[in-house]
Amino acid sequence: MIVVLKNNTPKAQVDGFMQKLRERGFEVHVSKGESATVLGLIGDTSKVEPEEMLAYDFVESAQRVKAPYKQVSRSFHPEDTVVSVGGNSVGDGKSVCVMAGPCSVETEEQVVEVAKAVKASGARFLRGGAFKPRTSPYSFQGLGAEGLELLKVARKETGLPIVTELMAINQIELFSDVDIIQIGARNMQNFDLLKEVGKLRNPILLKRGLASTVKEFLMSAEYIMASGNPNVILCERGIRTFDNYTRNCLDLSIVPYLKKETHLPVIIDPSHACGIRWMVPTLAKAAVAVGADGLIIEVHNNPEKALCDGEQSLTPAQFDETMKILAKYAAVEGRTL
Ligand code: PEP
Ligand code: MN
DSSP: OEEEEOTTOOHHHHHHHHHHHHHTTOEEEEEEOSSOEEEEEESOGGGOOHHHHTTSTTEEEEEOOOSSOOTTBTTTOOSOOOEEETTEEESOSSBOEEEEEOSBOOOHHHHHHHHHHHHHTTOSEEEOBSSOOOSSTTSOOOOTHHHHHHHHHHHHHHOOOEEEEOOOGGGGGGGTTOSEEEEOGGGTTOHHHHHHHHTSOSOEEEEOOTTOOHHHHHHHHHHHHHTTOOOEEEEEOOBOOSOOSSSSBOOTTHHHHHHHHBSSOEEEOHHHHHOOGGGHHHHHHHHHHTTOSEEEEEBOSSGGGOSSOGGGOBOHHHHHHHHHHHHHHHHHTTOBO
């Protein structure tokens, strides 16, 4: 249930009211915006009528939440969530945050070179996989812990915070120092993993499952928030459809839908969405136009020799060109990169 309190309700009254609600067995989430304070009640609200709340004269309105997700819902938390990492923010409405780097970390030379290049072009985060979810057990599986160390070397050299995928609960300790932890499409419904990353405070970049509905996607984000981690970034990376002329089908309409339905930042991964290098810049422009808060783009210094996803990786020069164009598209909406 959502209970909206009138503006300027004295703090003591708000605290007393929340205390009463807690005594009745509800978990109470407060969202204090500029125009109103919203209380989100979680628990068995079936025995409470919204009208009962109106008996308090500082209550403006009360209503039941029909959606199965609560903490991710914009009705629970009307203000945008802004995820901040080392001076970079995702979801601030003013900028388009670009994360870029290789699909997989391969060597120190490779990751540092790509990191320097994407930084020079304006990327604000370095992406790179150390633990790779590969369809074939015979494909390169990533450098693992060594790859994480190389990402940290690149972070030190460039100052770029790092984004990298966590695949299993037993890797969590290794990730304590990772700026944004990615949960990949294949693990979107690994509920035990979601509960564990929910106990951390590192921001979580949650990618949409290969064939997940929006509701399933949001329920997965709810798992993370319900375990206590409010720093969730949603990432659309293309879904399976009946057609396979592209690797996946980029669901652009999910962006405005999610921006309305949730308060969480939404970014787009055009690289995995189409799987074809030449199409990536065009989809990136479209992502900016539909209001995405950011992009995550694969860039490799030698795509032909890449150990993973070379066919969809931009060269540093193509990335640089793309960033220049994206800056113009962002400017049309009064945003910067
Ligand atoms: C990736 O980002 O390299 C990746 C494997 O992404 P996804 O989980 O979206 O396939
Ligand atoms: Mn990849």
